[in-house]
Structures are given as structure tokens and as C-alpha cells.
Amino acid sequence: MALIPAQPQFGSDTPKGERDLYYMAAASPYFQGDGCFLFHSLSLSEVGRQVRGETDFVYLDDEFLLFLEVKGGVVYFRADTREWGVMGGTKLQDPFKQVTGNLFFIRDRVLPERVGRNVVNSLIIGYGVMFPESGLPRGFSAYETGSISYDTRLIYTAEDRDVPDSFASYIRRLKAYWRNHSKYRQHEGRLSREDKLRIKDFFARDLMFRPPLAGLIRQDAAETLLYTREQKWVIMASQAVGNRAGVMISGSAGTGKTVLALWLAAECVAKGEKTLLLCYNKNLAAWLRQTVKREHPELSRLLTVRNIHALYAEFVRPSGKGSQYFNEEYPKQFSLEYPTLNQVPYDRIIIDEAQDIFRESHFRNIDLLLKGGLDSNNWYIFLDRENQDIFRGFDSGFYADFITLYNPVVLELRKNCRNTPRVIRSTGLYTGIQCQEAAKTGDGLIEEHFYASETDLINQLIRRVQALVADHVDPADVIVLVPSRDLADRLPLRSPALFVSLNDTNVTHPDPKRVRVTTPGAYKGLESAIVILAGIDSFPEDDVYRKTELYLAATRATYGFVTFFHADLKETVAARKKQHFMDNPVL
Structure with a gap:
């Protein structure tokens, strides 16, 4: 898929409009295959005097590199002073200056060092601003300041959302604008497939804005209300x-x-x-x-x-x-x-x-x-x-x-004041049991993995837990739940430096370096930021006990739910997901 990351990684402050645009792009045929790439949230180590900047979306194909800044809420413009008000007018900020500052930094400093000036010069590089929850600001008309063009054709507004496949339509509009811009009228360059993939890999590997998982867990904990x-x-x-x-x-x-x-x-x-x-x-x-x-x-x-x-x-x-x-x-x-x-x-x-x-x-x-x-x-x-x-x-x-x-x-x-909406949806998908309405608004982490054998399961578990620890997740915030007491006992023996069995002591005083392991029944009534349910070798169609076990495991998760299914269940899981979303289209 050309949308990167393929799964959303929103922070608690990601505006609704930006979330909607991400899902709009995910559903668009335009952003499929490897002809073009759309990146969500590129993080920059330095933009102007800022310690770190972020570009909401960046579009790349073999001819264009487009930077897009999204502003949620109502956007205001004061014609006499040319001042911009964003976030419903509560903050003075010029979205055009913001997006072009990021563009200039990438175009002039970062990319030439990574792929060479000749490769950069073969691209048409432009920008746009997106106001998905606002109309065109009253009093705004086109003007230029220095090297920045302020033009209505560069602005996506709430009215554009009514156009079919509106995100793709906006990209086409931007491409037409910048192709006919005076700077690029004589432009004939085009990226080779190899150079396009080099830029794609650099953006995806080094510039993708991935909020540290430990930070997202802390945000989620802060959002949880003690008493609703x-x-x-x-x-x-x-x-x-x-x-x-x-x-x-x-x-x-x-x-x-x-x-x-x-x-x-x-x-x-x-x-x-x-x-x-x-x-x-x-x-x-x-x-x-x-x-x-x-x-x-x-x-x-x-x-x-x-x-x-x-x-x-x-x-x-x-x-x-x-x-x-x-x-x-x-x-x-x-x-x-x-x-x-x-x-x-x-x-x-x-x-x-x-x-x-x-x-x-x-x-x-x-x-x-x-x-x-x-x-x-x-x-x-x-x-x-x-x-x-x-x-x-x-x-x-x-x-x-x-x-x-x-x-x-x-x-x-x-x-439900424990689980995120995504955890609740996944619980319903896997079990058919619908949880109560979520008090939380954050997305949380959902992952599915498939294993071929118990050895493969254990090896995958070890790698996933090591990756969580490398992402600065506290081992105390993770619990591994497995269906059998036997497997719960053997995991710590297989990797004693990484796993430890849950007991009366570490249920409240976790080992600072090891992740606890137990069964869903033994963890009943408790909770953890990330729950890993591993070793699922059958699906709870008519098995009430297995359905209850899966429900218990999923609903222990305050932030993330990670599952490891046997490979034989891959088609069954896919079919249940398809049916679930047919039955629940609003989800």
C-alpha cells in the first residue's frame, strides 16, 4: 500500500480533520500500489530555529514532491495585517509559512545530502494547505510574500470534502497548479524508479514521525478518568x-x-x-x-x-x-x-x-x-x-x-473507561461480544501476528517484546497471556531474561526488566497497558469458554492488544473481519 504508515499512529492531539483525511486516503484507489506514496507525519530534526517540526502529509511520485499542512477547526484570516488564526482562532500561525519552512529544509538541506542535488532537481516540489473543517477564510485573496505563493488553488476546504475521492482530486489539482507554475513550466525531469524508492525508504525509515509507544501509553493513562x-x-x-x-x-x-x-x-x-x-x-x-x-x-x-x-x-x-x-x-x-x-x-x-x-x-x-x-x-x-x-x-x-x-x-x-475504541472494536470482531461505549477517544495499538509452530510462536514473542522494550515501553506495562498453564510456565524457562511468571508479589511489584506471563483466567479483574494474547489455535465459534477467555484477555488492555493466532486461522480471522465490518459499517 502506498499510504505510509499503513496503520494510523495518531497522537491524542491529532485533529479530527487530519484523522479523517488519513482514512480518506486509505480508502482511495489513487494511493494504491507503488506508483506514488503518501506519508503521514514526517518528523524533522530541525526546521528554522525549531528543535523539531512535523509535516502532516507528504506526497511523492516520479515527478512530484508535495508537502501538505493540515489545520483542524475553523481557520481565520485578517486581510489588513495578513495574519492567520488557526485552531478556531485561538492561535496565531501562518500555515503557508509552516509548510514552506518544512519544504525548504527538506529540499535545500536534507535531500541533497541523501540523494544528491541532481535527483532533487528532477522533481517538481510544491505545497498545499488543508482546512478540512473550515471554509475558505473570509477576506482571503491571493498574494505573494517573498518566495511563498498564497493562492486559493492551494487550499483544500470543507467544501472539497463533498467531491468524490476528494483527497486524490486535491492532489491532482496541486499537480496541475505546480506543473504550470512559472518556476516549472520548462521542467522535464522525472525520477527513476530507483531514486523514487531511495527517497521513499529515507522518508519511511528516518523521517516518519512515530510517537514513542511509551509516550502514547502515558497519554492514554492521563486520559483515563478515575471516575466517570x-x-x-x-x-x-x-x-x-x-x-x-x-x-x-x-x-x-x-x-x-x-x-x-x-x-x-x-x-x-x-x-x-x-x-x-x-x-x-x-x-x-x-x-x-x-x-x-x-x-x-x-x-x-x-x-x-x-x-x-x-x-x-x-x-x-x-x-x-x-x-x-x-x-x-x-x-x-x-x-x-x-x-x-x-x-x-x-x-x-x-x-x-x-x-x-x-x-x-x-x-x-x-x-x-x-x-x-x-x-x-x-x-x-x-x-x-x-x-x-x-x-x-x-x-x-x-x-x-x-x-x-x-x-x-x-x-x-x-x-467503558478502560479500553480504547480500537480495542473495543477488536474485542467485538474476535468474540462477537460487544463492549460498552468507550469513554476514551484515543486509538490505541492493535496488532495481529500468525505463527506456524510453538517454536515460531515463542521466537516471534521474544522479538516483539524486545521491540517494545527497545521503544522504551516499561515491562510493567506489558502482560503476556497464554491459554495453557504449561506454556505460561515454559516461556520464562525459554527466555528467563525476558519473561517471568506472574505471582502474588509481582502482580503489584513488577520486575523492572522482565515481562510477566500468565493465563487469562489468572489475570481476571486486572489490567495492563499492553496485552499480548499468544497461542490462539482455535476460534471461539461455539466454544463459550474460549470466547470468554478471548474476551477477558482483550478487555484487560488499557492501550494496546496484540494477538498471535495459529497460521491455520488466517483465513478464518480474515473472514470474521470482513463479516464484522459488513455488520458494523460505522466502525
Whole structure:
């Protein structure tokens, strides 16, 4: 493809109009093949006195080199002083001077050193400015200042967007303008294919503006809202209920259930309530416990954080194995022995990821642990009963009975504040499960890779993680999730300097030099900036467990989701993508 980069690499400040132009070019037949190249975001190490400049688009073919500057929002022009106002008039900046400054630097200093003056002289070199969200500024008419021509024919406006294939049409207009410009009327030069590819390779390799991935991750983290307006409403509604009813808070992955569970736990402790924050996953419990210890040490006096089986083990030693034992028999042992121990009950119980333990055997014990039992209504339950039952602990019949018996206030979270829109779209593509609307606006990172064998998978993983580290991504911001416990154990053995198994300690205190590895189930309830899901050898058509596993993995990613599928699935993935975008054309 002639559009470089082939996948967008927008920063959080990239204007909407510039994003739209990129996607317009990506869809245009004009920018296909290798007859021409369109580069998005060329970074310059020096332009005038600036430390670094950036050109939004640069077009190259065997005859033309065109520099394009994009200005989002409404653009203003003051005729008497010839001053330009951009960004809705909030900033004085001349887009023509900006684009020509970059052009002169590349034409006169950079390219001659790289490809030779004769090669540069064989090109028609021009420029244009693009105002995709603005009309032609009022009061503007053509004029010249020094070597800069200010001409309406060089300007792309919002009206041009109505023209079919408008970006390509604009390029043709610019080519006609500069071919007939007095400077080039006698021009007869043309690049050889070899010279064109030399310039293309130089631009793509040395001048492409690629925001450091570590910086993009930090931008994304800064954009993430700790409490959305919806979450604040849920907090206030939960507190307003008091003990008139228990509160059940439902939301899909990324809607902020765990954050709210911690917040409500802190509120309960502040009122002097002895509080139990309970979940199923031991790694989530370790993270919650260490987060409280690090950020809210004052809560530790009255707040206990446990995964349910660790809580049982404090009083009753386990004597069996398997899911049947831990879901039914072990809870029964606890319910028989705990009442004889004369323990002080909790004033409040908060359950996070409750779908993992929503069965009568566990809730019988929760009733024992809470002062006044479940009838006291001093409980908050957070759950996603639709899509996250990976441990198969959810009993729908008991859930229905529970709702009937206790009649809780049910509140819903509908805004995803964890995942970027691209991660959400990819989740829907791979699983068919639609996530909630994104609160974020950034794009994030999405990658697909295919492997031929396990050896090939491991080698590709090593190279990809090494590349992330080379891009200054903190290993703590990356998690590798694999379907099997066996592969999760073998990866650190294969490359001990690069990978380490996730455990109770590094879930909150990551190794500064190694990326953690675990399974999607073991990482449930947690999140990471970049999630790498590796070793996918079957697609979740009718396999509910695999679909849940894939959904869990994708929705752990706050910024980037990287997948490694077996090569046999390449056609299946392509077909699902085609069908997904047919069903969801707005995406």
C-alpha cells in the first residue's frame, strides 16, 4: 500500500480533520500500489530555529514532491495585517509559512545530502494547505510574500470534502497548479524508479514521525478518568440506599467495577465499619491488598481483602482437589466449622467479580460472615454475569432465587473507561461480544501476528517484546497471556531474561526488566497497558469458554492488544473481519 504508515499512529492531539483525511486516503484507489506514496507525519530534526517540526502529509511520485499542512477547526484570516488564526482562532500561525519552512529544509538541506542535488532537481516540489473543517477564510485573496505563493488553488476546504475521492482530486489539482507554475513550466525531469524508492525508504525509515509507544501509553493513562460521571452517580446512589436494601452493581469489563469496590470499601471503613472486600481470583486479591497497603494504609485497620478460598483456609484447612471440591465440598466444610470459632462478624461485605462465586455454597458462608447476615442489606455486589464466567462459578438458578429473596437495588455501569475504541472494536470482531461505549477517544495499538509452530510462536514473542522494550515501553506495562498453564510456565524457562511468571508479589511489584506471563483466567479483574494474547489455535465459534477467555484477555488492555493466532486461522480471522465490518459499517 502506498499510504505510509499503513496503520494510523495518531497522537491524542491529532485533529479530527487530519484523522479523517488519513482514512480518506486509505480508502482511495489513487494511493494504491507503488506508483506514488503518501506519508503521514514526517518528523524533522530541525526546521528554522525549531528543535523539531512535523509535516502532516507528504506526497511523492516520479515527478512530484508535495508537502501538505493540515489545520483542524475553523481557520481565520485578517486581510489588513495578513495574519492567520488557526485552531478556531485561538492561535496565531501562518500555515503557508509552516509548510514552506518544512519544504525548504527538506529540499535545500536534507535531500541533497541523501540523494544528491541532481535527483532533487528532477522533481517538481510544491505545497498545499488543508482546512478540512473550515471554509475558505473570509477576506482571503491571493498574494505573494517573498518566495511563498498564497493562492486559493492551494487550499483544500470543507467544501472539497463533498467531491468524490476528494483527497486524490486535491492532489491532482496541486499537480496541475505546480506543473504550470512559472518556476516549472520548462521542467522535464522525472525520477527513476530507483531514486523514487531511495527517497521513499529515507522518508519511511528516518523521517516518519512515530510517537514513542511509551509516550502514547502515558497519554492514554492521563486520559483515563478515575471516575466517570456515571460512576459518580452509582456511588451516590449506592450510598443513598443505606441499609434499606442491598446493592448490586452490574457492568461489563472495563466499566470500573473494581475501582468503585475499592472506593466504597474506603467509605465504609471511614464510617468505622469492619469491612471485607472479597473476590475469587487470588491475583486480583493480592493486587487489591497491596494497592490498599501502598495508597491507603490507614484502611488496613478495618479492611480485610481476601479471595474466597484464602479466607476459608484461614479457618479450615483444605483436604481435597478439583473444582467440585472447591466449589461445593470445601465451602460446606467451612459452613460447618466456622460457627464454632466465635469470630467477630463483618459490618459490611463487598464482593468484586461476584459472578465467579455466585452459588449457594459460597453465599451461605457470606451470610455467616456478615453481622445480621444477608438480611442486613449491608452488602455491595459487583458482577458481570453475561460475559466473564470463566471459572464457571455462576449458578443462574441461584441468582434468580437471590434476586427474588433479597430484592436488591440493581445499578448498571454502561460506559467503558478502560479500553480504547480500537480495542473495543477488536474485542467485538474476535468474540462477537460487544463492549460498552468507550469513554476514551484515543486509538490505541492493535496488532495481529500468525505463527506456524510453538517454536515460531515463542521466537516471534521474544522479538516483539524486545521491540517494545527497545521503544522504551516499561515491562510493567506489558502482560503476556497464554491459554495453557504449561506454556505460561515454559516461556520464562525459554527466555528467563525476558519473561517471568506472574505471582502474588509481582502482580503489584513488577520486575523492572522482565515481562510477566500468565493465563487469562489468572489475570481476571486486572489490567495492563499492553496485552499480548499468544497461542490462539482455535476460534471461539461455539466454544463459550474460549470466547470468554478471548474476551477477558482483550478487555484487560488499557492501550494496546496484540494477538498471535495459529497460521491455520488466517483465513478464518480474515473472514470474521470482513463479516464484522459488513455488520458494523460505522466502525
